[in-house]
Amino acid sequence: MSKIAFIGGGNMSSCIFDGIKRAHKDADDIYVSGPHLEKLAKFADKKAKITTSNVEAAKESDIIFLGVKPQMLTSVLQELKDNGIDFSAKILVSMAAGFKIASIRRLTAAPYIVRIMPSTPAKIGLGITGIYFENGIDDKNKKLISSLLEPLGMLCRLNSEEGINAIGALAGSAPAFLYRFFEAVEHECIRYGFSQSDARKIVEQLGLGTSSMVIHNHETPISALREAVTSKGGTTYEGLQQMTAFKFEEMIEEVFKACMKKTHLFEEMF
Ligand SMILES: NC(=O)c1ccc[n+]([C@@H]2O[C@H](COP(=O)([O-])OP(=O)(O)OC[C@H]3O[C@@H](n4cnc5c(N)ncnc54)[C@H](OP(=O)(O)O)[C@@H]3O)[C@@H](O)[C@H]2O)c1
Numbered sequence: 001m002s003k004i005a006f007i008g009g010g011n012m013s014s015c016i017f018d019g020i021k022r023a024h025k026d027a028d029d030i031y032v033s034g035p036h037l038e039k040l041a042k043f044a045d046k047k048a049k050i051t052t053s054n055v056e057a058a059k060e061s062d063i064i065f066l067g068v069k070p071q072m073l074t075s076v077l078q079e080l081k082d083n084g085i086d087f088s089a090k091i092l093v094s095m096a097a098g099f100k101i102a103s104i105r106r107l108t109a110a111p112y113i114v115r116i117m118p119s120t121p122a123k124i125g126l127g128i129t130g131i132y133f134e135n136g137i138d139d140k141n142k143k144l145i146s147s148l149l150e151p152l153g154m155l156c157r158l159n160s161e162e163g164i165n166a167i168g169a170l171a172g173s174a175p176a177f178l179y180r181f182f183e184a185v186e187h188e189c190i191r192y193g194f195s196q197s198d199a200r201k202i203v204e205q206l207g208l209g210t211s212s213m214v215i216h217n218h219e220t221p222i223s224a225l226r227e228a229v230t231s232k233g234g235t236t237y238e239g240l241q242q243m244t245a246f247k248f249e250e251m252i253e254e255v256f257k258a259c260m261k262k263t264h265l266f267e268e269m270f
Pocket of ligand 1 (some may be wrong): 007009067072118119
């Protein structure tokens with residue numbers, strides 16, 4: 001097993017770390033670094049080596065997950081470079097949104113860089129993780145890095161960094177859009193007299209049942225599933241007419257366009 005480090009032990013690093021520990025029982029040599037040692041205790045409890053020194057973690061590792069926020073990444077990479085970390089035989093795996101490989105390479109001269117884009121349902125093994133390997137990373141390492149991420153759920157191999165941006169919006173941000181829909185339905189349940197607790201249960205079952213229908217009827221177009229609940233002139237039909245009147249599809253298109261625009265702005269900043 002290669003030696004692994006996480007620079008930054010926040011939410012997403014924790015998610016990936018837990019996945020690795022579930023799937024690779026022999027992975028005891030994982031470093032996690034961050035500015036507050038007390039916040040890293042949960043990693044130490046799972047046999048990780050924790051440190052406040054990013055340099056120590058990077059020096060000791062072959063595969064380095066960059067788990068800091070994008071706005072911190074420049075200074076973290078600069079710190080590693082200034083402290084003499086030799087990246088020539090290391091693989092950097094960046095999960096930072098809107099931070100291009102070219103920017104990471106400008107700061108580190110690292111030859112091997114992978115971009116990944118996880119999503120929060122990865123916490124329960126049901127995420128969608130985009131992955132983009134640059135040319136130069138050999139099949140053995142591609143396989144190894146993929147195996148570290150597979151426990152997070154579906155792994156989606158992409159052919160470009162723009163693919164990473166797209167999956168960031170379509171799978172990374174989209175849970176927030178679905179939550180917003182669930183929140184709105186929960187609110188309606190309460191408006192129609194259900195208690196908060198019942199409203200929550202209704203939303204949970206609605207999400208589970210509807211997603212399961214899509215999964216169990218994999219060969220059926222989603223539009224056909226919708227039509228199956230829509231009799232012309234019936235109640236659902238009337239509701240859908242309102243979605244059309246409020247330009248639902250155009251709204252969704254604009255939502256994703258806005259995500260992509262912001263990602264491109266970030267790319268220019270870093
Ligand atoms: N969360 C998501 O859904 C998601 C999805 C896709 C991609 N990502 C990407 O994942 C990355 C991490 O996001 P997150 O949600 O996990 O954020 P987070 O929970 O805030 O984690 C960031 C971590 O970085 C640590 N940190 C701050 N300054 C540091 C430094 N100088 N050196 C080392 N560590 C430092 C923080 O430690 P302290 O708390 O001790 O300050 C914190 O543990 C981001 O680049 C984000 O774009 C996140």
